[in-house]
Amino acid sequence: MLWEIDLHPRHAEDDRAAAQLVADAADLHWDEPLQAASARSYLVQGEALNAESAEKLAGELFSDPVVETAIVAPIGDASLHATPQRLEASENAQLVHVLLKPGVMDPVAQSAEAAARDFGLEIDAVRTLRKYWIAGEDSSKLSEEKAQQLATRLLANDAIEQVVVGPLPFDRLQLGGDYKFEIRTTPIRELDDEGLMRLSREGQLYLQLAEMQTIRQLYTDMQRDPTDIELETIAQTWSEHCSHKTLAGRIAYKDENGERQFDNMLKETIFEATQHLRRQWAKDETQDDWCVSVFKDNAGIVRFDDQFNLAFKVETHNHPSALEPYGGANTGMGGVIRDTIGTGLGAKPICNTDVFCFAPPDTPPESLPPGVLHPKLVMRGVVEGVRDYGNRMGIPTVNGSVFFDSRYLGNPLVYCGNVGLIPKDKSFKEPQPGDFIVAVGGRTGRDGIHGATFSSAELTSESESLSGGAVQIGNAIEEKKVLDVLLAARDQNLFTSITDCGAGGFSSAVGEMGEELGAEVWLERAPTKYAGLTYTEIWISEAQERMVLSVPEEKWEAVCSLCESEDVEATILGKFEPTGRLVLKYAGETVADLSMDFLHNGRPPVIREANYKPLATKPISLPERDNHNDDLLNILGSLNVASKEWIIRQYDHEVQGGSVVKPLVGVASDGPSDAAIVRPVLTSRRGVVISNGMNPCYGDYDPYHMAASAIDEAIRNCVAVGADPTRIAILDNFCWGDCERNETLGSLVRAALACHDLSIAFGTPFISGKDSLNNEFSYAGPDGKKETIAIPPTLLISAMGQIADVASAVTMDLKQSGNLLYLVGNTDDELGGSHFSLVNDLQGGRPPQVNTQSALQTFHAIHNAINQGCLAACHDLSEGGLAVAAAEMAFAGGLGAEISLAAVPAEGDSICATTRLFSESNSRFLCEVPPEKQQAFEAAMSEVAHAQVGAVNETDRLTISESAKRQVDCSLSELKAAWQAPLDW
Structure with a gap:
């Protein structure tokens, strides 16, 4: 009943x-x-x-x-x-x-x-x-x-x-019917090229013609057709999401400096930067290679202290979040947590990060293309999804940012990150011949079917109906139980390897773990949520909260007993065998038999051309103003700068008890922190520093300088709170449009070149990364023609620094009347892509660039000053420049400030007041220095550009003057009100 x-x-x-x-x-x-x-x-x-x-x-x-x-x-x-x-x-x-x-x-x-x-x-x-x-x-x-x-x-x-x-039209729930086993094959040998591409598209394989031709040739040579599960396995393994075939492909790149051939663009830029640094460190006895495992596990690993290492990973979950914002973001966070759990022999998650890109929430509903959810609903769903997963698992969400642009309308971007703590002796893994393949955690259902291949496709107005199965729903409580079991099993040495069931489900997890060995899998043993699943659905489902272990036969009873104690299911799915083949069976019959070498090395290389043509620099025409009060208020009240308190306060950033510098700081805990600091080992005062850098607006001018600025920003945010600049690791997350277009791919290559150059110049290694391509939305316009909304090239740089003693940490809020204000770093004429330009609808100008030599000297100087106790407050200059940084420091601390623009260190005397106020030049800090520390601070800054530009006072106003003329004169209350109003929901 x-x-x-x-x-x-x-x-x-x-x-x-x-x-x-x-x-x-x-x-x-x-x-x-x-x-x-x-x-x-x-x-x-x-x-x-x-x-x-x-x-x-x-x-x-x-x-x-x-x-x-x-x-x-x-x-x-x-x-x-x-x-x-x-x-x-x-x-x-x-x-x-x-x-x-x-x-x-x-x-x-x-x-x-x-x-x-x-x-x-x-x-x-x-x-x-x-x-x-x-x-x-x-x-x-x-x-x-x-x-x-x-x-x-x-x-x-x-x-x-x-x-x-009206009333529900049924009196029974649908519980699924029995599955009638039947091996299905696809007649690929008889297909011409047009038929191959139709199969790729309609079967949601999303493979290219050369790849489909390679598969056809394999089965022609084998004199048989592929089973459905073999074809799906190849498609999952060769998907853009899993194999990163564009970034890792052969590219003929051409720009204003000439031509360059890449055999593997990713390895020759980002990977190579890290390897270059490690080679340098190996040659120099004074240097220390603190990278442990980079670009080969689910997350990058670096050394933390004598007992523990740190794992860090940031993932994207864009396409699912466009279809179902709550579920997409929810499982994005759950998935990246499983990435660190599945790193080495298992890391304990200690904190989360998130970065979102949305269309403006005030977008008129009538302007939405068919199939697009309203940005405000998307935003609320995404935030709730991330909130619920992190909070329910008891992991603090400590750092993030939000960016708005109308070009994210069809494709919101959802970046989720997690940091894990792992014992030094548990940082590596290797399955052994004869180990059981064990599935632990949630049951398998139809949720997440084709998730990996779907993520490699362009979204359209029909994606919701055609690819709804790619959407997954998470269960954080189940994952918390799984985490507790796995950490206990790790400490008891009960398994030899572990990975998560991410994109591709068992297909990717078992396929990757058994790549060097071989595996035999018995699919009918997999626990399912309901009856009726086919053997292929079981294999490729991305149902959540599942991990795969390699367990020695003699350890199985202990694993089983431990899982039973926490009400977590554990099931033997097969064995790792040294055959070099992936063999899948159902009810005793072989449904797939593939060479591991073909799966992982048989994909034909993607060969593409990439072009980049720089935009001509056009002068920017600045408006004449009596003062800049309205400009400052407008920037503070713009969506990209405004307070994200509505989001932050929904997250628990105190759980686990290690949060030191929180997302919001100041007298009312509502000022924007530059970075978060977490103490992962509560018996130690050593801390982890987490920050990020991103500004897609600069990419409209030059993706090289966009990438360079993002790296500079992520590092200086870390340094501003006290991180050691010699112990900062970074991650890249590229979200781009359709890289089949030469110019789009060219912009991506140019950004990757900047990553290579900046990483080496700063001595800051990349340790992990992720790309998400084809972030475009297509629909039929009013005239029936295809229209496409492409995201702006968007690169997120996430940084993980370290601080020797969290007691030396510095926050951005002003502390004491009478303290001095110093601007460190040069200001240049760089208003291109700035927030001043955005709020005034100005075009032209030069985007911020990075002088790596002076930037590195500045980072070290600031770090030395913090270690000497010279700074009461420190804030990096980024969106909105000096004026916004000063306003945020003032209203966060509840203290006034008076600043003189004439004293601002600048590249050339011709830089006007507007530029000194709002330029977003990189590598700059606004510092609060007690008078008794002035001499020591200036000594620490002796090799870098710096100047005293003002002082803190007890008034409730921020005043910024040029000679006798006041350019800004605003009360703290109106500054703060403008900053908090846009997202005060």
Whole structure:
């Protein structure tokens, strides 16, 4: 029997879901104002389930009787449809149900089902849903068509959810049918090139013609056709997401300096920079190679102290987040956490990071192309997804940023990062012949099918319906249980290797682990969420919270016992065998037999041409101003600079007790910190410093200088809080458009060249990275022609520094009236791509460039000054330049400041006041120095450009003057209000 349990808020003011619906409808300019009521509901099915047991579930398990009331009845009962009395328009309200589609992961239902069985109740299944009663504000009734439109736009995502207007049309839950085993083959040998590409596209393989031809030739030589699972395995392994074939491909690159041939562009730029540094360190006895494992595991590893190393990885989850923002971001965070858990023999996650790129949240709804979710809904879903995963796992989210540009409309970018702590002797792994292949964690379902190949494709207005299966839903509680088990098993030496089931599921995990050996897998043993999965679906599903271990046979009983103690499933799926082949079996029959060498080395190299033509530098025409008060307020109130407090406060950044410098600092803990500091070992005062750098606007001028500036910014953010510049490691995350276009690929190569040059110049190694290409959205325009929205070339640089003693850390908020203000670093005429240009809609100018020699000297000088205790506060100059940095320091500390532009160190006397205020030149810091430390500070700065530019005072104003003319004169309250207003949701 199927019972429905509806849980209603006791008071109308507690109905947050209804209030959110009304607010969202108003934001998106719905036809008329609405009123609404909501309930959260459970569907519970069981042959022996009666009214008494259903009431018991409602009262003792599902509801909070202090704030909720329950209605319990068999499905279809009229009492379940009655409009709540708290809704004024009760007689005209339209009932709308929103529930997950069959087969979509439902973590709440999964937990509820287990808890119900703990109650001793025999049940078959549980599902959750949301219910809404909606009417016009004047009590008018919505038609079924209008209700459906409203729900589709605001309440449900068609990728994973379905909408039912009126009573539910079923009396049983769909639990899946039995699978009838049948080996399927694809007749690839008979296909011509056009047929190959049709198969690639329609089968969601997303391989290129040369790759499809290589596969055809393999099976022609073997005199047989591939099974479906063999074809899928090759596609997963050769996908852009898994093999990085563009960055690692052969590229003929041409720019204004000539031509250059790359055999493997990634290895010859970013990888080579790190190897160059390590060769230098090996030759110099005074140098220390502190890299442990780079570019060969799930995350990069560097040395931390005598006992522990640090692992760091940042992933992208863009395409799934465009379709289903909550699930995409949720599993993006879950996936990168599993990356560090699966590094070496397992790292303990100690903190998370996140960086998002969205279209402006005030985008007019009527301007949205078909198939695009509104940016505000995307933003809220993404933030909630990251929030829920990190918070529920007990991992602090300590650093991040948000960037807005209309070109992210069809393709939001979601970067998720995780830092892990790993014992030095657990930093490497290697499966052994004869080891069991063991799956640990969640069960396998249809969620995440084709996720890896889907991530390699361009999004279109049809992606939601065609690729909805690529969306995954996470369960953070399950992953926390898995983490606890794995760390215990690691410390007991119960396995020899570990990796996560990321893109490609078991296909990638087992394929990568067994690359040097070989593996035999018994697919029918995999635990599934429901009946009916084919052997291919089991193999390529990206269902979440699963890890794969290689376990010696004699250790299996101990692993099994440990997993049982934490209610975590562990299953033997096969064995690693030294055959050099991947053999997949189902019910005793071989469904795949592939050479590991062909899988990992058989892909034909991608050979592409790349061109870059620099833009001509055009002078910028600066507006004439009596003062720059409005400019400063407008920049502070622009989306890219404005406070992200609405996001930050949703994250737990205190859990685990190691947070030292938080995301928000100052007297009211609402000033923007430059970087986060975490103490991962609570018995030690040594700290980890986390920061990032990114500014896509510079890429519109020159991607080389965009990349260089991002690296400089990430490093100087670390240095500003106290990190040692000789112990900073960085990660690259390239998000680009369609690199089939020569000029797009050319811009990517140019950015990679900058990464190579800056890494070597700063002595800062890259230790890991990730790329996400084809971030474009296509749709049919009003005239029926194809229109495409391409993201701006976007490079995120994440930095992980170290600080010897967290007690020496410095924050950016002003501390004491009478202290002196120093500007360190030269200001140049660099307003191209600046936020001053953005808010004033100006074109032209030169983007910020990096003088690596002076930058490195500046970083070391600032670090020495911090170690000597010379700085009370330090803030890097970035978005908005000097004026914004001074404003942020002042209102964060609740103290006024007076600054003179005449004293600003500048490249040339001709730089005007506007440029001195708002130039975004790199490698600069604004420092607060106590008078008694002035001499020591100036001695520390003796080799770099610096000048005293002002002082801290007890007023509530920031004044910045040029000679006798005040360019800025604003109260702290109006500065802070402008900064906090845009995202004060």
